[in-house]
Each structure stands twice: as C-alpha cells, then as structure tokens.
Amino acid sequence: MKEPWKGVGGTQGGLKHFIIGMIILIIGGYLILNQVTVHSGFWSFFAFRSFGIALLPFLFGIGFLFYNGKSITGWFLTIAGFLIILAGIISNLSIYFRPASLFDTLIMFVLFVGGAALVFRSLQAIPGDREERSS
16 A cells, blocks of 8 residues: 655645745745845955965965876865865955835745744644544
8 A cells, every 4th residue: 555645844744834835935035135235345364455365375276286187286275275265255244234114124024934934834744634544
C-alpha cells in the first residue's frame, strides 16, 4: 500500500499554508529590503586609507599565476587577496533604513512576521488528521 502524500516537512501540515505564507513572507521581505540603503566609504586601517595595500597580494598572486598556472603560491595569494578585498568591502558598508511612514513600516513588518508564522504553522501536523485516518 502506498504511503499517503505528506505535507511540508514530512508532516501532515498544510501545503496551502506554506505557499500562502511564503508569498506573504517574500512580499514583506521585499518591502523591508526595498527601504534599506547601503553606502560604502573609504577603506581605513588605523586611520590610513589602505585599499592599495590590500590589493597587493591579489595582484602578486595574479602575476604568479600568469607565469605558472600551477603555482601554489600564486593560487594562495590570489585567493587570500580576493578574500581580503571582499572582507574590506563588507566591513566598510553602512546600512540605513530610509524614512518611511509608521503605517508603511507596520505593513512591511506585519507581512514579514505573518508570512513567517504561516510557514512555521505549515510545518506542524494538523491535529484532526490522525484521528480521521485511523478510523
């Protein structure tokens, strides 16, 4: 005998709740992220601008790789330099929430939290399901 098709997460929860919850969660998340502004500034390390210094390992690694594509030192310097540059970019970002009316802010967060609650609800088994199936 075939095992009955289970809902989201292997439970008897509601697929309908999951889909509606995900749609609401995505809309709320989009509206929140749409209000966020991201700025970057100059790289600084102990009050000195240091992007050029962070770029050196990457450039030397690229040079080693052009000379010998199998160079372990070249690969190490290239990857390490890239990670240093990526960490520097991320560490110098400033994130701001743009001004919005209280109504807009409440709508955004209610949609986000309500959608998340529906998704989590869909992962639970529906209480009446087991009783109906065992009869």
